[in-house]
Amino acid sequence: MAKLKWGMIGGGQGSQIGPAHRLGALADGLFEMTAGALDVDPERGRAFAMSLGVAEDRAYANWQEMLEGERKRDDRVDLVTVATPNNTHFEITKAFLEAGFHVLCEKPMTMTVEEGEEIVRTARASGKVCAVNYCYSAYPMVRQMKAMVAAGEIGRVRSIVANFSHGHHAAGDDAENPRVRWRYDPAQAGISGQMADCGIHALHLATFITGDEIEKLSADFASTVEGRQLEDDAMVNFRMSGGTVGRLWSSSIALGRQHGLDIQIFGETGGFRWASEQPNQVYYHKLGGRVEIMEKGEAGLGEDAQRLSRVAIAHPEGFPLAVANIYVDLAARIAGKDEGNLPTAEDGLRSMASVYAAVASARDGSAWVDARPPMFR
Amino acid sequence: MAKLKWGMIGGGQGSQIGPAHRLGALADGLFEMTAGALDVDPERGRAFAMSLGVAEDRAYANWQEMLEGERKRDDRVDLVTVATPNNTHFEITKAFLEAGFHVLCEKPMTMTVEEGEEIVRTARASGKVCAVNYCYSAYPMVRQMKAMVAAGEIGRVRSIVANFSHGHHAAGDDAENPRVRWRYDPAQAGISGQMADCGIHALHLATFITGDEIEKLSADFASTVEGRQLEDDAMVNFRMSGGTVGRLWSSSIALGRQHGLDIQIFGETGGFRWASEQPNQVYYHKLGGRVEIMEKGEAGLGEDAQRLSRVAIAHPEGFPLAVANIYVDLAARIAGKDEGNLPTAEDGLRSMASVYAAVASARDGSAWVDARPPMFR
Amino acid sequence: MAKLKWGMIGGGQGSQIGPAHRLGALADGLFEMTAGALDVDPERGRAFAMSLGVAEDRAYANWQEMLEGERKRDDRVDLVTVATPNNTHFEITKAFLEAGFHVLCEKPMTMTVEEGEEIVRTARASGKVCAVNYCYSAYPMVRQMKAMVAAGEIGRVRSIVANFSHGHHAAGDDAENPRVRWRYDPAQAGISGQMADCGIHALHLATFITGDEIEKLSADFASTVEGRQLEDDAMVNFRMSGGTVGRLWSSSIALGRQHGLDIQIFGETGGFRWASEQPNQVYYHKLGGRVEIMEKGEAGLGEDAQRLSRVAIAHPEGFPLAVANIYVDLAARIAGKDEGNLPTAEDGLRSMASVYAAVASARDGSAWVDARPPMFR
Amino acid sequence: MAKLKWGMIGGGQGSQIGPAHRLGALADGLFEMTAGALDVDPERGRAFAMSLGVAEDRAYANWQEMLEGERKRDDRVDLVTVATPNNTHFEITKAFLEAGFHVLCEKPMTMTVEEGEEIVRTARASGKVCAVNYCYSAYPMVRQMKAMVAAGEIGRVRSIVANFSHGHHAAGDDAENPRVRWRYDPAQAGISGQMADCGIHALHLATFITGDEIEKLSADFASTVEGRQLEDDAMVNFRMSGGTVGRLWSSSIALGRQHGLDIQIFGETGGFRWASEQPNQVYYHKLGGRVEIMEKGEAGLGEDAQRLSRVAIAHPEGFPLAVANIYVDLAARIAGKDEGNLPTAEDGLRSMASVYAAVASARDGSAWVDARPPMFR
Incomplete structure (x- = not known):
């Protein structure tokens, strides 16, 4: 080959x-x-x-x-x-x-x-x-959650709660630190700081795992470090096309969090918790049972989770291999195979439309606004 | 005696x-x-x-x-x-x-x-x-966070992020379950379900730890289980008198969480993370250092944290002894001693005013509303 | 009453x-x-x-x-x-x-x-x-493990692995620190330091949970801090009357461990992991399933675990209430009720005999020795 | 290139x-x-x-x-x-x-x-x-521990406690399961089962991190599953050339552990804890301080830890990249550069000699035996 x-x-x-x-x-x-x-x-x-x-x-x-x-x-x-x-x-x-x-x-x-x-x-x-x-959507255990949601294993998804928060911009020394400064400068970063940088990943994950789109949202932005023109801490509440309630918090001043992309999904008959810092486990609670630790590589996972895992159970796989999984799916698509889970331009557009909607809502007193790109309304 | x-x-x-x-x-x-x-x-x-x-x-x-x-x-x-x-x-x-x-x-x-x-x-x-x-405000390590905030050890508090979420009302069998049903029935529960039951604790903690009051807020409520008249999932964004940005999520349908009262406090020079299910530790990140595990009973804690801890480091103390700490402080106050950290009627009023404000905001499209009781405006 | x-x-x-x-x-x-x-x-x-x-x-x-x-x-x-x-x-x-x-x-x-x-x-x-x-035997979740072992839920117990290790004697400043010094002074502490102080609890737990006695053992002792006459780090391998293999490590120089009493029990069809610092959870792995988090206060626990828990699931209970459970069982025994799980003089004797056996084995090149008290041979 | x-x-x-x-x-x-x-x-x-x-x-x-x-x-x-x-x-x-x-x-x-x-x-x-x-010796945070030990940051290493235990051979269905069966068959596996398969990694880590060799040891082996001729659960106590006390437990019937290679290192002035399932963190306790979470990718790590990490802090790297690090060091050695941390034939010999010594000790009632290969005595 x-x-x-x-x-x-x-x-x-x-x-x-x-x-x-x-x-x-x-x-x-x-x-x-x-x-x-x-x-x-x-x-x-x-x-x-x-x-x-x-x-x-x-x-x-x-x-x-x-x-x-x-x-x-x-x-x-x-x-x-x-x-x-x-x-x-x-x-x-x-x-x-x-x-x-x-x-x-x-x-x-x-x-x-x-x-x-x-x-x-x-x-x-x-x-x-x-x-x-x-x-992040290419981690085996994220694919597993998506597959289980699609199969109805947790029932209708009632709510999804995501965080993407870290503390790496907490020092507040933007003036001396160009790698931080540009993120809060509209001339370079555009209309959004932390949401466009990190929160956008979590917005995508919400749509990816549920298979639904974000229809409307209400946002609250804050610039907690003096002098920042763009938000360094944001909260977005949203509603999805399938009725799911969404909540997303993203911050860059959260001292004590290193790379806090976490997601919780709550359905009628089950719930998931996943954190990108420990990406090989999902905490799964089936209604009426106990919280179970679902492991990458365990027997019985879905096709995608198996295909995108390279080594045995409890042999951790990390961020570079999640990126590699994007390339695996790209190779499949380039070869004409149907790799439907690859994030596409439509996903890039939808999540950017949500960021714009969040900015508009935050400027308008957290009013609820349409989060869909015009071409998909 | x-x-x-x-x-x-x-x-x-x-x-x-x-x-x-x-x-x-x-x-x-x-x-x-x-x-x-x-x-x-x-x-x-x-x-x-x-x-x-x-x-x-x-x-x-x-x-x-x-x-x-x-x-x-x-x-x-x-x-x-x-x-x-x-x-x-x-x-x-x-x-x-x-x-x-x-x-x-x-x-x-x-x-x-x-x-x-x-x-x-x-x-x-x-x-x-x-x-x-x-x-919860009487746990030694909550008192410790309050003392360190008051002493300026983490600088001005930029934001506070709290959760009080569990999954014990996820079954949705309210009709057959009177212990759950009344919480979502306005005739018995009043204007709020989950916020008045659980979220209110987290609202209090935010004011307790910072020493500031909640001035205004914007809320989003959802009744995710069909037939419920009151919210079972709520998000509240708020601003405090000292400028702190607040975010509080409270849910009763969060399958996988047992008793998820967690709080994170982010200051200019340090951050804390505390969870009520493991109440004897605080994860403390001092700007420029590493995340440290601060333990109940360790040497050098503040006066309140020491006074309200009964057994040695890493011998866990739990919920009943947090309640006991309320009684310890009550005994002191009854004896005429100045136990300023005891939650009082003013605290009960303030947090209820915040719940009312949250209800009003949620009904009004997440509009920002005054969260203070009229008598304190 | x-x-x-x-x-x-x-x-x-x-x-x-x-x-x-x-x-x-x-x-x-x-x-x-x-x-x-x-x-x-x-x-x-x-x-x-x-x-x-x-x-x-x-x-x-x-x-x-x-x-x-x-x-x-x-x-x-x-x-x-x-x-x-x-x-x-x-x-x-x-x-x-x-x-x-x-x-x-x-x-x-x-x-x-x-x-x-x-x-x-x-x-x-x-x-x-x-x-x-x-x-420690009176924690609800320890009683739960005992009950499940007795009911055969994990099959025959193949092995039990216990630790009771901390780092509080690592400073090595015994000369200036009488609270530490006496523990390594045979005149005051007897024949054993760390085993008699901490390891003995774990020895008891092994017999308590399995219901078997320790028959023979091989030990390795070390005095890692210069000048100590008694052991501050010990390993004991043992065999129990039911055939269970046992391994117990106890140390007082284990910097980073605060109060590390942990126990793992491995049966033919299931395994448990419990740690005294987080005593309200047991990690339970049923052969062929996933690791599950069993919680104090959850529905369906055994009679003892329910009786000795005072507050709801995920409301933590700690060390003082484990001691309280000993008093609860004492009150029952004094009242003539059959509280068979209370640790008795026989237990005190058995565990002391094991400590003596460990000392003898350690002195004799880790030779295997009888661990039973003469009166029970 | x-x-x-x-x-x-x-x-x-x-x-x-x-x-x-x-x-x-x-x-x-x-x-x-x-x-x-x-x-x-x-x-x-x-x-x-x-x-x-x-x-x-x-x-x-x-x-x-x-x-x-x-x-x-x-x-x-x-x-x-x-x-x-x-x-x-x-x-x-x-x-x-x-x-x-x-x-x-x-x-x-x-x-x-x-x-x-x-x-x-x-x-x-x-x-x-x-x-x-x-x-495992090529994980960045293992290299970091080695570097800190070598720099004297935790003082003389008093003891080292390692585990490599899992439960994947607990089913006991060896007769039907050739992937398990051969490991306990001397004709195919040689003189040792679990030690030669897993424990040997931990033996190497002990020598790798301390820079010392294992001089003598005492072992206890068990075949807990009926019919197995080789050990499926082993404990080895050892002494190293620098005086370090070692303890190593390795098991394949430890239900609830997935890939439990953990190591703890206790020095005079500091201690480490690292687990291969979460390889990007080291829990570090400096005498007199708190337990700190040291992160792969954080500022200030040693040269090796930095060189062998590919992505930013808290972006996890896993097992395949640890293997990749072996290849990175191989490429350096092949190019004539001095990559002294690469495990070599001498390491392969030393750890096999230790396994042989463990077998001999276990057969001889846990007697202490020389663990060095004859050519290095």
Whole structure:
């Protein structure tokens, strides 16, 4: 089986997400790194790409050169990953889709809802795969919860309670810390700070696990650190198309939480609790029984949970392999197989529409607003 | 040291809270059970009181008889605990205060804000102690968090995130289950279900630990089980007098949670996490350091945490001893000592005003409303 | 129901175990504190007793006076608790049994096996209750494990693995710290340090839960802190009468463990894990199923677990109430009821014989030795 | 940077350890899979190798063919991984070393101590790297503990307590279950069951973290399931060259434990606790402080812990990446860099000598025996 050819844009040296993509693409031997435009500094980017085994003529200075270079090759890359700064996702993703490449875009897919709708239209027109790296949805035990919900094992989902909170922006030294500062600067981050950065993952998970969309919401935002223009602590209440009540708290000033993406799902006949820091277990309570610890790799899990787990029960698998699972599903989709659980441009659009709705609600005294993108209303 | 004389109203056989009060009053040898009107069935109540060592002439048929009987005795009880159904708290508490007894009232102290204000006025006029059994505030490690906040050890409190959620009303068999049904019946429970039952404790904790009051709030209520007229799942966002952002989720359909009263407090330079199911530890994160496990009984804790802990570090103390701590503080107050941390009628009023505000907000599309009782505005 | 009259010897101010006994005796209203010889300093002891409500004529200067004083009263105390230094347990317990009092003795019941056998004989001859405060056996969830083992729910018990390890003697400053120093001084502590202090509880639990006795054992002792004559870290392997393999590790230099009494029981069809720091849960794995969290207070527990739990599920109960459960069972036994689960002189003897055997084995290169007291061989 | 060429022997379809090696070798892009003899069934093995991208002429029918084929190539593989049944490790490893290949051998490296010494001699003579896949030693937080011990941060190590226990062989249906049965059959498994399979990892960790060797030990073995000829539950007490006391429990009938490799290290001034199921945290107790949660990826960790971690704090990394870390260190060693922490043939020999010593001690009434391989005495 020949490996698929893969190119990456962004994710250069020192990038936080770059290593996760390289591990994700390479781990299962499905892709080989063939091309790259890895850095805003052309020479540094080319050198780094070559150090990773990319041939000199495919170590590009920037994404435009890569688009031109790859477009005309017979052995063009099969998949392009876009891991650049957020405000460039839209144009790069759009350009590569139009040129007939499959694309995996980092979140948030776009800066606005309008751009999101444009990507959805472009992807549909292109016939190419456009995926968004909502990688938490690819943990085996998240897939397991989704499968059990779909099978009716916990009945109708009454409520879903999610958190994505950490304390890494609590120091409040934004002035001296550019890696933090830009997140709360509308000129760079857009309309939202913490929700667009972290909360958006939890919004996606809510829709992913239930299979429903977020219809309306009410939000409360706070900028708890003086001088921040965008929210660093947010609460969103929502209602989903299936009637589920949703509650999502996201904060970046929550000292004591390291990477607190947790989700609880409460159905008529069962409940789940899952935390991304310990992703291999789900605490499952079946009405009338005891809380049980469901383990990745245990006998009897659903097809997706089994397929996306690599090693035996209680041998932990972590974040890089969740990203790898996105690449596994991408390879399947590129090969024409029906991998319906891959997060797509539609998911990227829906969650961005929810972030915009949350901003609007927070500005309007927590009024309830429509959370759906216009094109899906 | 002579023991104080104690009488209880309600808390008869089969009551859930009665045993906690008896343990609480007796455990430290500060009170003896001297009188009681324990049951709505006079004979059953008298028999039960006598089985607990109450003399026959002080085993009363009902609270009115107890009021009359004790009022005229020279050796009248020092303290009366009111543990009757919620809608009787007001008149019993008021009557005993007016007759010059110290009173400990179960939560919620009253059914309405107006009644709450009346109790505050009555208590003030009487010069007697009127306490409310917000017993979670009496856990040593809750007192420790309060002391550290007061000492500025975590800086200004930016946000407080509390949960009080369980799954014990998830079965949805209200029609056959009177112990659940009444909680969602406005005729018996008043204007609120889960918030008045559980969420109210967390509202109190937020004010207790920060020392601030809740000024305004926005709420979202849901009745997730068909047929319920009152909320079984609620979210309240609030702002406190010191600027703290608050978030409180309370649910009774959260399958997998047993008694999920948790609280997280995030300050400028430190954060706390505490859970009532494991009450002897606080997870403490000091900015720049690691998360530390602070233990009840460890060296160097504050005066209150030490005073209210009975056995050595890592010898767990639980719920009944938290209630006992309320009685310890009551004994101090009755003896004229300044026990400022005892929850009082003012606290009972404030938290009920917050519940009313939450109901009003939830009915008005999550609009922000004043959460303070009129008398404190 | 009249309260039983209770007297305590030892447990004066500053004592670690004294408060637990007072809480234990008083909490449920079954006993009243009637007499006491609480301190090696007669005046301090008398004053402290009176401060606890003991009448002046029953606040004794020492145990001998208390024996004389109580022996001749018509309203003599029903139960005497012996909470004095270990090397006095034997003579006090023996004297009170011979005088016809029921006795609860702190562990270790005696300093030698011979003394233990003498206590067993004395107790049998007296017809009085002689209990030993192996209070961990009185936690509801420990009783639950015992009941499930007895009912065959986990099949034959293949192995039992226990720890009782903490780090409170790790500082190694014995010379300046008399509370630590005496434990490693044979003149005061006898033949064993950590095993006689802590490990002995775990030895008892192994016999308690399985219902079997320890037949033989092999031990390895270490004195890891320079200058200690007795062990501060011990491992004991044993075999029980029912064929169960046992492993017990006990240490006082285990930095990071606060009060690490844990026990795991592995049967043919199920396994348990319980930890005294979180005593209200048992992790239960039924062969072929998932690990389940069994909760104190949940529906369907055995009679003992229900009877000895006071408040609802997930309302934690802790160490003082485990001690209280010993007093509950004592009250039942004194009243002539069959409370077979109360730890008795036979248990005190058996566990002391095991400690002696462990010392002998450790001195003899971990050779396997008979662990039974001679009178039970 | 050209990738190193890698070949694998064993680890065919359905193998438990095969996927971990492929992930480990590929994840970081350091190796490419170039050759393989993956299965005892030649055709199945060749087809599987080709499906993984191995060229047809390097998809070998068996290891002998692979040795012949690779030996004569100019572009021969750089590294051979031996993941075949245990009783073939010796001859394959020896043959490839002698032919001048670097080898990574699965544990146990050999079936006997004599074979182990032979491998050590062969490896030394060859000048090639011979590593053993003690992959738990490559978790970042295990390296962190080692670094802190070496830096004296916890003082002299007084004791080390390790477990490697699970319940996956508790069913006792060996007759019908060949994957379990062979482990307790001396003809296939050699002299030890659970110790050679699991306990051996913990033995290695003890030496790895302390940097000392195990000098002598006393063991107790049990076959708790009827019919088993080899131990399924073992306890080993040991002494290390630096004076550290060791205790190791390993069981395969521990129902409720999934993959219970835990280690606790107790020094004069600090203690560690680490569990392989949650490998990204170490609970660290500094004498006089509180227990702290040390996190993979936090600021200030040692060089090795940082180097071997790929994603940010609290983004979990799991078992496959621990194996990948072995390959990272192999690549460094093959490139001539000094990667001293890679487990080597000497480690494989030492731990096998300890297993043999444990067997001997268990047969001899837990007598203390020398645990060192003869060549290192």
